[in-house]
Amino acid sequence: MGEEHGTVVIGAGPAGLTAAYELLRRGMPVRVFEADEVVGGISRTVERDGWRFDIGGHRFFTKVSRVEAFWHEILPDEDFLLRPRMSRIYYRGALYDYPLNAMNALRNLGIGEAARCVGSYARSRLRPPRDQSHFEGWVSARFGWRLYSIFFKTYTEKVWGMPADQLQADWAAQRIKNLSLSRAMANALLPRRNRKDVTSLIEEFQYPKYGPGMMWERCAELVEERGGQVSTNTWVTALHRDPDRRRAVAVEVTGADGPRWEPADHVISSMPISELVDALRPAPPAEVLACAADLRYRDFLTVALVVPSAFSFPDNWIYIHDPAVRVGRIQNFGSWSPYLVKDGRTCLGLEYFVFEDDEMWRTPDADLVALASGELARLGLVAPGVVEAGYVVRMPKAYPVYDERYQRNIDVIRGWLAREVPNVHPVGRNGMHRYNNQDHSMLTAMLTAENIACGTTHDVWSVNVERDYHEQTSNADGSSGSGTGRDAPVMPARA
Numbered sequence: 001m002g003e004e005h006g007t008v009v010i011g012a013g014p015a016g017l018t019a020a021y022e023l024l025r026r027g028m029p030v031r032v033f034e035a036d037e038v039v040g041g042i043s044r045t046v047e048r049d050g051w052r053f054d055i056g057g058h059r060f061f062t063k064v065s066r067v068e069a070f071w072h073e074i075l076p077d078e079d080f081l082l083r084p085r086m087s088r089i090y091y092r093g094a095l096y097d098y099p100l101n102a103m104n105a106l107r108n109l110g111i112g113e114a115a116r117c118v119g120s121y122a123r124s125r126l127r128p129p130r131d132q133s134h135f136e137g138w139v140s141a142r143f144g145w146r147l148y149s150i151f152f153k154t155y156t157e158k159v160w161g162m163p164a165d166q167l168q169a170d171w172a173a174q175r176i177k178n179l180s181l182s183r184a185m186a187n188a189l190l191p192r193r194n195r196k197d198v199t200s201l202i203e204e205f206q207y208p209k210y211g212p213g214m215m216w217e218r219c220a221e222l223v224e225e226r227g228g229q230v231s232t233n234t235w236v237t238a239l240h241r242d243p244d245r246r247r248a249v250a251v252e253v254t255g256a257d258g259p260r261w262e263p264a265d266h267v268i269s270s271m272p273i274s275e276l277v278d279a280l281r282p283a284p285p286a287e288v289l290a291c292a293a294d295l296r297y298r299d300f301l302t303v304a305l306v307v308p309s310a311f312s313f314p315d316n317w318i319y320i321h322d323p324a325v326r327v328g329r330i331q332n333f334g335s336w337s338p339y340l341v342k343d344g345r346t347c348l349g350l351e352y353f354v355f356e357d358d359e360m361w362r363t364p365d366a367d368l369v370a371l372a373s374g375e376l377a378r379l380g381l382v383a384p385g386v387v388e389a390g391y392v393v394r395m396p397k398a399y400p401v402y403d404e405r406y407q408r409n410i411d412v413i414r415g416w417l418a419r420e421v422p423n424v425h426p427v428g429r430n431g432m433h434r435y436n437n438q439d440h441s442m443l444t445a446m447l448t449a450e451n452i453a454c455g456t457t458h459d460v461w462s463v464n465v466e467r468d469y470h471e472q473t474s475n476a477d478g479s480s481g482s483g484t485g486r487d488a489p490v491m492p493a494r495a
Helices: 015-024 063-072 103-109 111-126 135-143 145-160 169-176 181-189 213-225 272-281 286-293 365-378 406-420 438-455
Strands: 006-008 032-033 043-046 053-056 079-086 087-091 095-099 204-208 229-231 237-244 248-255 258-263 266-269 299-306 317-320 329-332 345-354 389-400 422-427
Touching: 006 015, 015 032, 015 063, 015 213, 015 438, 032 213, 032 389, 043 213, 053 299, 053 345, 053 389, 063 213, 063 438, 087 145, 095 103, 103 111, 103 145, 111 135, 111 145, 135 438, 145 317, 145 345, 213 229, 237 272, 248 266, 266 438, 272 286, 272 406, 272 422, 286 406, 299 365, 345 365, 365 389, 406 422, 422 438
Parallel strands: 006 032, 006 266, 032 229, 087 317, 266 422
Antiparallel strands: 043 053, 079 204, 087 095, 237 248, 248 258, 299 345, 299 389, 317 329, 329 345
């Protein structure tokens, strides 16, 4: 079958732009349509009044060599900074090392609380929780209830918006692996040469000096320089298919000039897969539509507050484990790059994990700035009254939710797409409803571009399956693991 119309790419985030660039590399025509006014998706750099914000924080680190090469093909080496990786946990006015260091934690807690934590741990060893099938039981069995409630419960519940005893234990086992209080204390007390260290985290990472959006803004420019088309403020409203030929034939887009049809030989989609299914014309069967409608997302908003540089801190972000405030994590954009902030000032990004229909999502910006300013002062991280300006950035569908039905839903959708519109290719985090990192999303796009241009049969759904966490270096036995994976908990399905 001849290729007459080229490929349409839906979405100009890391996956969509990588796919476009890779297709052009192989001489394939491509058009990219992005509903937002900027490119980059969640990996954008948001700019307000000269301040730049990295939404969610993006460490440029990967074990995928072709992704690393791509980054440096798009941006010259001088546009990258090498930044130290540092994160800590805030609890009751003290900062704790992350990953947890037993001696640091017990010292910060004080003798009395430390003794109670050790006693709680001893009780958990003598009488472990009966039910360790959920996150709460599994972690408290290995750390004791008191340490679990301090270092695991509050933040986890803020991120996922539900009680920790409703999250399955498998996720804790993947993220915490072999760590327990006894092992952490042994590692703290033993001479370094005798330690059996649990997997450590990277100590530094690359970072584009103007934030992650710098990468994707330049990539979009290169796509257009090489003959591709990138249209922002352009919504894909329908995806038309020919049931007899079992192919997608065109997308319908709406931009500044109104609606129009764009014929396509292939469609690469990084839009949420639930929206992709809903956009298909003729519509898929009722079962497929129901599976798409049943998929859920966790949403995210950042309140960025400008403060004097005296209130800066060295961390990329601090995890807030204090249940008295709603903020889950605080970024210091100046610690990511001095080019994101202005002389004498820094900008702190308070991150709130929400659902799009939450009251907090609908709260006016001015009220959110006031709330965040008050919480920042209550935590003691800044003095009252020093916030000079505030900005709010909302990011819908930031995290695909894994619930008890999501895998079946995805399997049904995947199967139907493969049978009825095999020239439609989901890629990326939301495109595949997968908890992908930026490098995973890029790799799915690279493999898809090869499938289209070269006739290969890469299984893009195998990317980020059974992989080690992406910021871990080597395992205790010296092995490097098999890739750059990322985990998400399976959450209870809605009634």
